[in-house]
Amino acid sequence: MTAESTRVDEREQVLDWVVRHATQLGHASPAPLRRITVSTATLAIDVEWSATQAPGTQSHASETQPAPAAESTGTAPILLTAPMVGTFYRAQEPGAPPFVEVGDLVEVGQQVGIIEAMKLMNAVQAEHRGRVSEIVATDGAPVQYEEPLLALVPADGH
Incomplete structure (x- = not known):
């Protein structure tokens, strides 16, 4: 296998991952999907739904925690995203309160989770300031490198 074919395989794997997760994001709202934009390099995914709910669908807002809308900002x-492959944990230990909840303001460097890799507990720290709008990864579930863990709505500087 040549170096070029290896790079092509890696790009195809990344593209498959992006398509799979973008599709999941597209189905995350009962409103009709309006647009999905995917950027490369740091892999930013922007999802936009129509303001109106699709005919014949029911809102599931009562089933989930309220989250600040990205449109408001x-x-x-x-x-x-996960900085490594391992098992994601939302709390320091079983039964302890989670590091963050939906609606919490997160500061740069604040611990938001743990990834266990090879029996080592690695702190996951926020690289951006913002309000937690969604907890994407399941507590105690395996995660892959750069798999989304949390979604933050950017907070202003004050």
Whole structure:
């Protein structure tokens, strides 16, 4: 296998991952999907739904925690991704309160989770300031490198 064919395989794997997760994001709202924009390099995904609900669908708002809308700030959410492969945990230990909840304001460098890799507990820290709009990864579930863990709505500087 040549170096070029390896790069092509890696790009195809990344593209498959992006398509799979973008499709999941597209189905995350009962409103009709309006647009999905995918950027490369740091992999930013922008998803926009129509303001109206699709005919014949029911809102599931009562089943989930309320989240601040990205539209209210005029900016797209920031996905905080896994820095390594391992098992994601939302709390320091079983039964302890989670590091963050939906609606919490997160500061740069604040611990938001743990990834266990090879029996080592690695702190996951926020690289951006923002309000948690969604907890994407399931507590205790395996995660892959750069898989989304949390979505943050950017917060202003004050």
